[in-house]
Amino acid sequence: MYxxxxxxxxxxxATQNRITEISIFVFDGKEVVNHFETLIHPEMSIPTYIQAFTGISNEMVEHAPVFADVAEQIYDILSGNIFVAHNVNFDHSFIKHQLQECGFDLQVKKLCTVRLSRKIVPGHRSYSLGNICAALGIRLENxxxxxxxxxxxxKxxxxxxxxxxxxxxExxxxxxxxxxxxxxxxxxxxxxxxxxxPGVYFFVNDKGLAVYVGKAKNIRSRVGSHFSGDLKGKQKQNFMRDVHGFSHTATGTELLAILLESHEIRRLWPDENRAQKRIQTVYGLFDYLDQNNKIRFGIDKVRKDQxxxxxxxxxxxxLQYLQTLIDQYGLCPKLCNSQTNKGDCIHVTHDICDGYCLAQENxxxxxxxxxxxxxxxxxxxxxxxxxxxxxxxxEQSVIIYEPDKYIGYTFVSLKEQIDFDLVKEMATPLKLNSLMESVLAQVVSGExxxxxxxxxxxxxV
Known part of the structure; x- marks a missing residue:
């Protein structure tokens, strides 16, 4: 039964919205054998544009049952049957989520009539419910x-x-x-x-534009994980609605995948990539001369053009790096802004330095x-x-990295000795950013x- x-x-x-109406037809493959339908009070206001789209107003659901009142009935109808819908993951995610809230765990097989229509009756321009029904001569009322x-x-x-x-x-x-x-x-x-x-993957919309860029050790496995499990979140529902295809770039290593992903997110600025599009706070070690021509150091946020x-x-x-610098070169904690209190300099007190902050050293x-x-x-x-x-x-991959200046990558034959004079000329350049610098610093340091x-x-090295 379906x-x-x-x-x-x-x-x-599903996580921030609610069902306002549900209709279920139990179909044996030839005819409808059962039907359940009701308006549902969503326990929240229905947005104006949704009211205009569906025709369901707040007044219409005012005296309707809340989902909890009909949850058991819905669960009993769905259990044991194959769940069928046009864009099935949308309907299933809402119903499963709200059933879970009421203590019911819906576990059913699913069929999507959008995907099935593409396979069984291919070649149509659009597979929205209205368009595919019109193309097949199926009358759609209400x-x-x-x-x-x-x-x-x-139908x-x-x-x-x-x-x-x-x-x-089947x-x-x-x-x-x-x-x-x-x-x-x-x-x-x-x-x-x-x-x-390993590599970078791209989710593209119906216009071929990237809506999301990701990285993975195993591209196919990672892509599949975006569409499995719990689909009630906003981003996953956006993926189900907007993604029309995939593309990818193999990288050979996870490191190059991280770097290329960061570059592509900033180049393409996809709608669904949010973390790396936020303004990231980067800290820097700066030097300056004070009014007495003393070289001083300090930590501050890196701002544009600094x-x-x-x-x-x-x-x-x-701060940890600055402390290492102070200890290694015998610098003054106070003049490096590491010690900010008004008391005696720690290094002078412990006879570690020559008392520059006390003018004992020229x-x-x-x-x-x-x-x-x-x-x-x-x-x-x-x-x-x-x-x-x-x-x-x-082959093998080669990443060329010049701190604060340049990053690029290329691939060379495993059998040939790497000619470092030619590698940079062959390389595909990337736009260096703070995330890349942080990742690469851990690699070149041996960490x-x-x-x-x-x-x-x-x-x-």
Whole structure:
């Protein structure tokens, strides 16, 4: 038996919206054997534009039952039947979510008449319920109301059953099939073409524009995870509605996937990528001369058009680096803004430094210590070549990184010795940003370099 369902709601995703009307036709493949339909009080106001779209007003649901009043009845009708709907994951996510709130765990197989229509009657310009019904000569009455849309879906499903010569419905119900998991406008074959290797993937809309960019160790597995499990969240519902296809770029390594993802998010600015589109706070180590020509250091947020000596993703990491700098070069905590109280300098008290902040050491002597740090920093500003796995077993990837200046990548044959003079000319440049700097700093320092070989020019670090 099939339970053919349609609902109307207060909005587009289940976590923050509610059902306002539900209609269920129990269909045995030939005729309707049971029907349940009711308005539902959503326990929240129905937005004006939704009222205009569905025709369901706050006044109409004022005396209707709340979902909890009919939850058991809905659960009993759906249980044991195959859940069928046009864009099934939308209706299923709302009903499953609200049933869970009432203590019912709905576990049923699903069929999507959008996906089935694309397979059984291919070649139509649009597979929205109104358009596909019009194309097939199916009369649709009382549009955008649960009863009218559900009855049209019954007629559409009956048509699909009678024309399913290749048994697509049977195949869709097989265990392990992705047919009812993927967005209705995505071909299963597009998903199956995705590799099980590291890289960056793109979700594109009907115009071919990226709506989301992600990275993964296993592209196919990660893409599939976006459409499995709980689909009640806003982003997942947006994916189910807007995603029409996938594309990807293989990278060979997770590191290159992280870097390329960050670059592509900033280049394409997809609607559904939010974390990396936020303004990220980056901290930097700065130097300056005070009124007595003393070289001083301090930590501050990196602002536009400012160039820091070294950058950090957190304030704590910046302070830790500054303390190491003070200890290594015998600098003054007070003049480095590390000790901010008005008491005696800690280093003077413990006879660690020569009392520059107390004018016991002349400017030239102290500045020479600071200059030693500058010299060390300059010596560290070399091009790093990070070598890792390639996209195939016959090649290797090379990331070229010049701190605060340049990043690029290329792939070279595993059999050939890497010519570092030519690698940069071959490389695809990326736009360096603070996230990339933070990730790469951990690799070149050896903190997270497992699986990679790091070279400085022609010498291994």
């Amino acid at each position: 339970a053919i369902v349609d609902i109307e709601t207060t909005g587009g995703h 549009r955008h109301r649960a009863g009218g849309d559900a009855m049209a879906t019954v 559409l499903f009956a048509y699909l059953i009678s024309h399913d010569v290749e048994k697509h419905i 195949d869709s119900l097989k265990r392990g099939s992705k047919e009812q998991v993927l967005p209705p406008n995505v071909n299963k074959s597009d998903f199956e073409k995705l590799p099980k290797s 160039r820091a000596l070294v950058t950090f993703s957190t304030h704590a990491a910046a 400017v030239a002597q102290y500045n020479a210590k600071a200059q030693a740090f500058f010299d060390h920093l300059e010596a560290e500003r070399k091009a790093y070549y990070i070598v890792g796995k390639g996209r195939t077993y016959k 997270k370099s497992k699986g990679y070989k790091v070279y400085t020019q022609m010498k291994m």
